[in-house]
Amino acid sequence: MKRFKGLAVPYFVWLILLVVVPTITMIVLTFLQSNGTNLDGAYWSLDSYRRLADPSILKALWNSLVIAFWTVLFCFLLGYPVAYFLSFSTHIKNKQLFLLLLILPMWCNSMLRIVSWLRFFSTDWLSPLNLVGTNGAVIFVTVTTYLPFMVFPIFTVLEKMDRSLIEASSDLGVPAWKTFLKITFPLSLEGVSSGVIMVFLPAATGFAISETIGQGKVRLMGNLIQAVFEKNNYNFGSLLSLLTSIVILLLVGAVAGIREMHKRRKVHHVNA
């Protein structure tokens, strides 16, 4: 089927056009002061870069990372056991059904789910807790929104795992918890790292949850970018977007790098 190589070309051109062109446009915009993308009366300026010194920007970036960190941690603490029980359970006959149950909430519109949580937090018996507008509530709603993204990759890896390794370990008299720590968990790290990336990305860069549940009191990178673009300041907005992308790509690259190193060590182990 090598003759169909040419079919990759349109998609390649498409990706270049829709990834590279906007990136270059953004880079150019950061060095300008212009009215949106309209270049009439635009002039070169480093104003956008000067504005980066504003402490509120560093704070928003830090807030985003903190909220995303807690979200990932809670998703892991809730999601790993669920994936593990589901994969290793001898009681559950129909695993597909449980997987379906796990996806089902995702077919409800995410914006409407956020609104529902907001209504729920405002009911007579929850409103005394003053949850709306707190970091905790934002993290809570983000966790419930993205939890399946953590469960699925872990479940998939656990399902593919060679169970004879675990049997061998228990045959050799290793206690169950040690088998888990020494065999099951290290072998499932690939799924964990995928889950971490898939939850971290939307949690760190979203603005819908922080805007509605946070009621403007929780300011993340996404809220900042949105506010700047709303004021039609494409120059500073582009700079913030590029900054966000760079930070995210560095972090994702770090996770992927750790995973790669881990894999290589494993291969080395087997060879030795």
Next chain:
Amino acid sequence: MLTRNHVKEGILTTLRFLFGAIVFSLMYVPVVIIIYQSFNAGANSISPLSWGGFTWENYAAMFTNRQLYTSILDSLLVSLWATAISTVFGLFASIGIHALNKKARKAMDFLNEIPMLNSEIVTGISIMLVCSLLKPLFPNIFGFWSMLLAHIFFCVPYVILMVLPKLEQTDESLFEAAQDLGCSPWKSLMKVIIPSLTTAILTGALVAFTLSIDDFVISFYTQGNGFSNFSNYVYSSYTKKNFSAGAYAFNALLTFVTLGLVLTISLMSSHKKTKKAKV
């Protein structure tokens, strides 16, 4: 000794189920609220979630509330087109990527991951910038076309993610056999390879539709000229406080339809499997 172990095992199992039940219920609270509100006559009342009696009126509001009705139609229009186009595009792109040599393949895999790894907000802004650049050529690009472009952009990588691994598993000799029997390469691709990918293609289409119909951030930046989608209707009407409870009704309905569709597909595929097993 044995009984003590049994008791321990029993307690552990119960704890596991309890934990699972708590996690599942966390995810189902909003689903239950949406369905509850869709039948609640008091869904729009100031005191949140108070029951005002059973009603079908919210379902009628889907058609009578103009803003909501338009946003539903816009959403369906964009998502159906985006699903169809990105499924076909993703399928042929997968076949092309599969044929590449190792080096080009690696580069392509990396490029294909960019739309998935980039944050939604940056993707939305990127497509908006491209459309702004194209605006002098196509003055009406903002609205349906910009949103469609954006949705195809983020859906295709997921279609490829579903189709490519299956393509890698298909037996190349099937393709050669078809040609030996006198099929042209194109015909063998269409008649042999693509039909063998049906399940993966359907899964890809379902994922694309799910992502597209649910999208908020990317559509936020690519909407325009009065063309918006359902998520953006919910967001803007909620902030402007003219939110219609018809939104709950539409979403409950959509969830039921999707559930029915998925159950049918899974029943069909398991039926096929048993039929095959009998042969």
